[in-house]
Amino acid sequence: MLQTKDYSGTVYGGLGQLLYVYAQAKNLDISEKLKSVQNRERFEFQIWRELLDEINQQVHSPALGLEIAEYVQPKHLGIIAYITQSCDTLGEALTRYYDFHRLIYDGGPLKVEVQNESVSIRWEVLPVQLTTQITDEIALALLVRFLRLYIQLEYIQIEQVNFIQPAPKNTRIYQEFFNAPIQFSQPKVELLLPLKLFSAPCKSPDSTLHQIMMQQAKELLNKLPDGTQLDERLQQSILKGLQKNNYQIETIATQLKMSVRQLQRHLQQQNTTYQERVQEIRQLLATQYLQDPHLSLHEIAILLSYSEQSAFQRAFKLWSGLTPHQWRKNQGEKTK
Missing domain, CATH: 3.90.1520 (H-NOX domain)
Structure with missing residues (x-):
């Protein structure tokens, strides 16, 4: 007690x-x-x-x-x-x-x-x-x-x-x-x-998360030579799945009303994998979250569905060459 x-x-x-x-x-x-x-x-x-x-x-x-x-x-x-x-x-x-x-x-x-x-x-x-x-x-x-x-x-x-x-x-x-x-x-x-x-149903996301989802989905789709409605729904499903720590490919494929093999084949045609797509979204989300000065690194790790803060820090260093703290400090200096 x-x-x-x-x-x-x-x-x-x-x-x-x-x-x-x-x-x-x-x-x-x-x-x-x-x-x-x-x-x-x-x-x-x-x-x-x-x-x-x-x-x-x-x-x-x-x-x-x-x-x-x-x-x-x-x-x-x-x-x-x-x-x-x-x-x-x-x-x-x-x-x-x-x-x-x-x-x-x-x-x-x-x-x-x-x-x-x-x-x-x-x-x-x-x-x-x-x-x-x-x-x-x-x-x-x-x-x-x-x-x-x-x-x-x-x-x-x-x-x-x-x-x-x-x-x-x-x-x-x-x-x-x-x-x-x-x-x-x-x-x-x-x-x-x-x-x-x-x-009771929740309202549709209409604030911070919705803006992030739309912005990041568009950024990711712009990187694809042949982005489709399926790709947009995939980005949004992964974004929401990360919030709930429920983003496994089986869950996402079910939400998209397709089999895991069909989803994998679709991604293969774009020369990518499901895990690579998840990491792309994590990277973009991380840069958004780091711009919120009140979100700690521990909280950001939770939002990105990492089991430990150290795992997030290692991943971010691979993406950017900087630690999350260094990246956040650099952004702060740019805005001064």
Whole structure:
């Protein structure tokens, strides 16, 4: 069992950018502490709490966490945004969120349990010095915004939201944001969803991943003397497969409604192999991901379906003659 007495987690650097965007939108004073986290991959949860307290002292919002969450964009969520935009259903998206939630918001152990016809998503209680109503509500609000960004809105049905803090004077704000019954002074910070919601379809990718997929598919097709619709579907299937760590040739051939032998023969006619095509796509994706300063090399390795960061680094060195760190540093110098 995870001991939380001395627990000190971290949050993704993109959340620091989210606070900066909110502060600018509200014409708030931007502290040196907030400026200092803008180019960091991660920063301590204690600093996250302090930054929220600083902002709250300026705005005195009755539901600051909900207000900030309204400004979240996929780029603020990092790897989760990349991965989720390739998911087909809410169940798959939440599974990926559970797998990688600590890479975004490591403020406490996340638990997901089925209770009769409902699914409970909750955080374990942290020490008093690390948790407040604001940190709790922004954790739930970010999760709900995450769902609303990627799931078709008519399917978003929340059964209940629970907070451990006492009820504030104005609870209507919470009811309007979550569109669900709200309970305060509860044992856990918790979101209850109907189990049937897990089969709800995700939206078609319409942001970062979609742009990358389209751009990279076109670049790859331009390299082919006789690119076809089949080639375009192949690129997109591999791109999505890499996000899900499910890109084996058998899976991709099934998605393309052809046999493995037919796919291999098609690639052979282009003087290439399936593995070479996967590596081409990995290389192009890697250069895109490395341009996101908040994606760590470990996270990029996950996105490219490498079992270890070292395997990604070796592959990238073969592709470019540089390590990922060197390549990223060179790109940064070019943009100055």
